[in-house]
Amino acid sequence: MLQPRLLTPLRALGGATARSNNFINRLIPQQSQAQSLLSRTTSALRLAQSSSILSNPLLSFSQVRHASHSAQGAANKHSRDPAGKRLGAKRTGGEYVVPGCIIFRQRGTKWFPGENCAMGRDHTIYAAEAGYVRYYLDPARHRDRKYIGIVFEKDGKLPTPQNAPTRRKLNRIAVPRLPENVEQGQSDLTVVVSEETGSMVGSVTAVDAQDGKQLRPGYMWREANWSIGRAAEKAGITAAPYDRNDRWLAWRKRQAKAQRAIQMKSLKNKKKASKKAKR
């Protein structure tokens, strides 16, 4: 198995021996006859016996490890007893839960979300309504899935009959409707200067922030940041809505962009050129 791989370095060695016969003769004077033989035949065995000092580093250089020999050093690499992940039921059947309450933690779907329940990103079952937990089977829905559901009454039953209307809760209250689009002021930072304390940065309430310029951090008399951001809106400047089909505008924009790119490139080149000239 080793022979074909050995041949190449040996051939190189043969060439080397032919060229520097003197050197090798000095190293191993007893075997000089064998060396001359080697240069003719390039026999591997002969070499291994004859010039052990020379051939050993070369051999180790070309060694191969195959996959059939197992790698060492995996004795304690994979922990055989990892920490528990605290999976399992967090709420038993019949227990009261509120929306968002975690009922079951699991890997994969050992249980499925039934009535008024939902499943999280890691298959955790949690409550979507306030009520009482039920663990049940529903053969009409699926042959062998186990479900977790919520019922609203303490003695409610699941699964519900197949063609009965679903039971839901509104969970909402009626309040007077607020008019839409009422702009609400926001608070912003101001500077308060007084004799005793020096200058202090404080925040004003939303109501005060609306009326005009005030002393802001950096000793500037200016409006609040949010009202500066609304300047265009106040001035009545509106951007035309983007029209996908307006290819003429798109072409002009693209052209302008290309022009600008060319311009910037030329500027860059000029800068470089001037730098070179300086040098």
Place this chain on the structure above:
Amino acid sequence: MAHCERASRPLIQCLQKSSMRGISGLQLQSTRAFQSTTILRDEVQTEAKPQAFYKAPDPALVSSPRLERRLMRQGILPVGSRRRRAALQNSDNLPFEQLPYQCFQAARKVLLADREEKLKEITATSEKIARIQALPKEELSRNANASRLKALELHLETLQVHADINDPLVKKKFEDGQGDMSKPIYRYLADQQWREYRRKILVQRITQMNVIPDVLPHCDPVLDTKLYFGRKPVPPGEFVNAGVSSTPPKLNIQMFEGGEKLVTIAVVDSDVPNVETDSFDYRMHYLAVNIPISAINTKVDLNQLSADSQVVMPWLPPVAQKGSPYHRLSVFILEQKDSKPLDFAAIKAHETDRDNTLLRTLQARYHLKAIGAHLFRSIWDETTFDVMKQIGFPEADMELRRKRVEPLPYKRRNPSTFR
């Protein structure tokens, strides 16, 4: 042009020139304006001065989008695909039956023989039916005879379908939308096409959105129902603006069986919020009875039905309060028992309350059976408030907010159970 067409073209032209000249006065249609064959060009020239194509585009031949659009604006739909129309523009006007392919002609013979067989069976079956119908009244009403008559009629219908199902011209006509719905074969093809995709979508929407257990316990749609607000079709389950749905919709109800049926149409909102009981109520937005439909009489405009013989509850524009979950407005088409008319005056007197009329109750009370369904949804939008003011909605200035659920009290774990 496909490669095969390119290869066969010279052959066809050659055959035409040699064989068709001999049989002059052929039954070739001369309706088309563009012809490449010499015979027909002569014919056209002798007939009249040819009119420019773009002035009066032929819906079977038009291929440029501009002319297509013009036709469509006139209300004429172009026939078939644009590719086919373009190919027809400079094709030879060869009748389908005379296509010069040996294998094709051999296959046609087989199909024609099969059709002959089916026609014989049809005559035999109709004779049997006539014999049973000629029986005296008391014998005809016997159970065995009645069921036999029904079975024979069903068999006749399937035979009629089977007789024509292999006819390529029937298929072409159907695909061009020129099928005659009074014939069983076109009804059958239309039914197959509907079940392929549109019915699946409808059934999925009404089951996934829980219309089926919420409004009615069961529904197996056998009618293709399309819903239009104005001229815009609404796919099942789409959200419709309150402003748009303030006028009653139009329905296109396609039946796939022969005969005429009397149906009841009901539009139900199954998500009316009820803050007092913390649950949802139903509201009947429209109810009309005794509406005749058939395979060819498909259009039903809910606005045009007669108020003194059909409409029990006129259209109430659906509105959804701000903050309420979306409202499912399901349209149900219910078959009346034995297609007999219901007593309109009695129903009108009895069913007056929109809020307390459940469709389940109506179904049981008047022996109705749901055969078609449709669904659209409505939610608060910018036009809703105007519609609310129009119809005098009582809680127009109220909105619904999520109720805060009290969190569970923090339960302190007993430390002694922990290590």
